[in-house]
Amino acid sequence: MNDRAQQLLADLPQWPRYGDEERVGLVRALEQGQWWRMGGSEVDSFEREFGERHGSPYTLAVTNGTHALELALQVLGVGHGTEVIVPAFTFISSSQAAQRLGAVAVPVDVDPDTYCLDPEAAARAVTARTAAIMPVHMAGHFADMDALGKLSADTGVPxxxxxxxxxxxxxxxxxxxELGSVAAFSFQNGKLMTAGEGGAVTFPDEATYQEAFLRHSxxxxxxxKKYFHETSGSNFRLNEFSAAVLRAQLGRLDEQIALREQRAPLLAGLLAEIPGVVPQGRDERVTANPHYMQMFRLPGYSEERRNALVEALVARGVPAFVAFRAIYRSDGFWENAAPDETVDEVAARCPHTEAINADCVWLHHRTLLGTEEQMHVVAEVVADVVART
Structure with a gap:
């Protein structure tokens, strides 16, 4: 790799991105004199602005994305004696949020092209105890909401x-x-909008929102004013400083998505030309993909070989990571409210997840904020490392 290529990789945009908007917002939150949501205005303003941007009539900001999932599940009636269908390939918060409520998390397989929940596998997993089905929009790519919406309507499972x-x-x-179901977002440090931590839940109806508000406070x-606690709950309230930062982050979200939507097809096309590399696919019904990750697979790779490839990419300056581990292959999954199966039994019905667990790589979304020339350099480095690993 020549000096210019090295410099181009070193100059890839960093994350998080911030500017005067965040500074102004933090000072504004500081000087209002009230730093929690019940006295200040930043959280209320952020909820309104985020809801308007995402087509939601009711939005509730919370402490983090995991709490967003837990709260959303709770107001849908998830608890002891129930089951929640989750993708086997996802970050473990998807399953742990259900398990912390006492519900059994049931992993099902994903589509090998989009890495999102397979509707047919989800349908096979529905039982009389199923209280919720949780599709994950992997790397910003929607799960098949048409098929899953039909499954929900047919079974009555939200x-x-x-x-x-x-x-x-x-x-x-x-x-x-605008899809008629509750949704949970994360604002953790690596997410497309971030305040270090934070989360939000959007609701299609006021009654569910009001219950969630009570439970999050x-x-x-x-x-x-007299400490009448109408329900059980916890303190999932977002603070005013985080909300001020998130308002600024929201202000540049559309510009960043537009740039990633330009760069992602270019980089995916370049990666697809590398022998043995298969980028994540895209359903034509996805009309906007924010591209949280640029993901690709290396079919036939072992987990160890994939890990070595990622280490080599990082050493060359490419912000690469191994993909999420299958949730059932983490000890934490089995600690509470796990299905009555063995790891091998779950793995046997999740063959696509098993493969992705071993052979998938993702590049940080900041990569896609780079120039066209930088996309070519990234792809060249991937090609060279694949040829050598």
Missing amino acids: LIQDAAHAHGAEWDGRKVG CGRSRTD
């Missing part, structure tokens, strides 16, 4: 969208909040 990667995404021209209403 959907909860894990939209941690899907800020600004659209399915067939509709935003996450220790069961206490906005106006309570």
Whole structure:
């Protein structure tokens, strides 16, 4: 790799991105004199602005994405004696949020092209105890919401969208909040919008939102002055400083999505030309993909070989990572409310997840904020490392 290529990789945009908008917002939150949501205005403003951008009539900001999932599941009636269908390939918060409520997390296989929940596998997993089906919009790519919506309607089991990667995404021209189901977002440090931590839940109806508000504030209403806690709950309230930062982050989201939508097809096309490399596919019904990750597979690779390839990419300056581990291959999955199966039994019905677990790589979304020339350099380095590994 020549000096210019090395410099181009070193000059890839960093993450998080911030500017005067965040500074102004933090000072604004500081000087208002109230630093929690019940006294300040930043959280309320962020909820309104985020909801408008995502087509949701009701939005609740919370402490983090995992709590967003847990709260959303709770208001849908998930608890002891119930089951939640989750993708076997996802970050483990998807399953742990259900398990912390006492519900059994049931992993099902994913589509080998999009890496999203397979609707047919989900249908086979529905039982009389199923309380929710949780599609994950992997790397910003929507799960098949048409098929999953039909499954929900046919079975009466509600959907909860894990939209941690899907800020600004659209399915067939509709935003996450316009699809008629609860959705949970994350603002953790690596996400497309971030305040270091944070989360949000969007709701299609006021009653579910009001219950969630109570439960995220220790069961206490906005106006309570006498400590009447109407429900059980916890403190999942977002603070004013995080909300101020997120308002600024939201302000540049569309510009960043537009740039990633330009760069992602270019980089994916370049990667597809490399022998043995298969980029994540795209369903034509996805009309906006924010591209949380640029993902690709190396079919036939062992986990060890894939890991060595990622280490080599990082050493060359490419922001590469191994993909999520199959949730059933982490010890934490089996600690509480696990299915009555062995690891091998779950793996046997999740062959696509098993393969992705071993052979998938992702590049940080900041890569896609680079120039066209940088996309070519990234692809050249991937090609060279693949040839050598």
